[in-house]
Every structure is written in structure tokens, then in C-alpha cells.
Amino acid sequence: MNLHSTEVRQKAVTLLRDGVSNADVARTFGIPPGTISYWKHLDRARRGECPGKHDPPCPRCDGRELNESAYSYLLGLYLGDGHISRYSAHRVPNLMITCGESWPGLIDDCEQAMRTVFPDNSVCRVRKTGCRNVKVYSKHLPCLFPQHGPGKKHDRRIALEPWQQDIVDAHPWAFVRGLVHSDGCRIINWTTRIVAGERKRYEYPRYLFANKSDDIRKLFSDTLDKVGVKWTTLARGVDPFNISVARRASVALMDAHVGPKY
Structure with a gap:
């Protein structure tokens, strides 16, 4: 069993609080991602920020300001390579965008868009063979992406809500x-x-x-x-x-x- 010093642990937690992803912190210190995730969970628990203990405001439900350009871009990513899972180990819906690892700039842009649209939620990257899954957990994903539904997108009707169309009309190039x-x-x-x-x-x-x-x-x-x-x-x-x-x-x-x- 590997033991890590208090100093290393505190440095890792500091990076996590600054928004650095679990995977990047794990690579920085050469520590298993599972350990980093556990440290992050303990730190959030001590500060009363565990998932489920607070509910970040939603642009649709609570009128929180929404960065429309970032949302228009993220909406395009979602309609192409995105998926929302309503059931997970975290018991909170998660949005996952699959990005080819040949395009690191695309992965960065996707993560930045997620962080901008969901500033109060954690965003992470999950390494898979040949790709990276960029994920965010939020109870309000169905509010912002009402196109979610059972089955594959091409097997059901996909239409934008009027408020989504207004955003796309205002930021068409981000959507494209x-x-x-x-x-x-x-x-x-x-x-x-x-x-x-x-x-x-x-x-x-x-x-x-x-x-x-x-x-x-x-x-x-x-x-x-x-x-x-x-x-x-x-x-x-x-x-x-x-x-x-x-x-x-x-x-x-x-x-x-x-x-x-x-």
C-alpha cells in the first residue's frame, strides 16, 4: 500500500479546488485517479459541498445567467456526440461528450464550454481507448437539454425549444x-x-x-x-x-x- 505525505495531499487538494481535473492532478503527482477522487470527496465533505447537499442554481429554473455562446457550442457538441445518463452511481444525471484523443484542442474547448455553462458543477475527463469522455453532473441537465430521451437521437424527433432557437439565432457560428x-x-x-x-x-x-x-x-x-x-x-x-x-x-x-x- 502506497502512503502519501500530508504535503502532497494538500497540494493535490489545492489544485482540485482550483478546478484542475482529477485526471490531471493524478498525472501531476503520479497518484492513482481513484485516490485523487477519494481525496476530493473527503475535502468537499468537510466543506459541506458533497453532491446532493446543495443544488446549484439553474438558468431555466432559477434565472441564473447563462453564457449563451458557450451554451450554443455545447448544444452542438451534445447533438453530435453527447449523451445524458439519468441513472448513475452518483444518482445525478450526467452529460458526457465523447472526444477523439487526436484532437486535444477540441477536448479543451469542450471542457471549457462545460465549465462556463455549469460554473458551479464539477467537470472531469474520463480516459477511454482512443478518446476522452468529458463529463459534468447536474440535476438540471434535462432543463438545459430537453432533447434528451430514451433511445438513439436518430430514432426520435429532435427539435429545439423556442428559447434554444433564440440562442442559436444569436450565436449561430458557435452552434455550427x-x-x-x-x-x-x-x-x-x-x-x-x-x-x-x-x-x-x-x-x-x-x-x-x-x-x-x-x-x-x-x-x-x-x-x-x-x-x-x-x-x-x-x-x-x-x-x-x-x-x-x-x-x-x-x-x-x-x-x-x-x-x-x-
């Missing part, structure tokens, strides 16, 4: 960016042409968004229309799962406001 960061990508296509008798290769960037939900694809394309981006539908087999942005002016708009994952 969240959707692209979850279920989209920026790629380089190429083609060849005969010029003066010679075959030459030309490369051009393209944005793609793929989602099996007709409703989510429509939310994406409707928002593109509002910001002046031209798009087309690409069929995969007989299913139109892909939305493509390939026109030069529209790609330039996407580059200016979204950009590739990083």
Missing part, C-alpha cells in the same frame, strides 16, 4: 462549430484536369457533416443558410447522411468561424 467538432470534419479533396494536354492535380478543402438524424442535419443546414454558407447533400448509398460545404466562398466563411479540428 459545435456540430462540426462533434460529427464533422475539414478535409482536402483532389481532382485532375487536362490543361494544355497535361494532366494536373488540383486540391481543394471541403467541410463534411455526417449524422443519421434527419432533424439534426436540418438544424445544421438551416443554420448554415442563416450565415450564408452554401451546402449540398451527399448520399451514402441511398441515405443522405452527409452535408458538404465545398464552394470556395463558403469554405472561406467556415475557415474564418470554425476551422479544422486541432
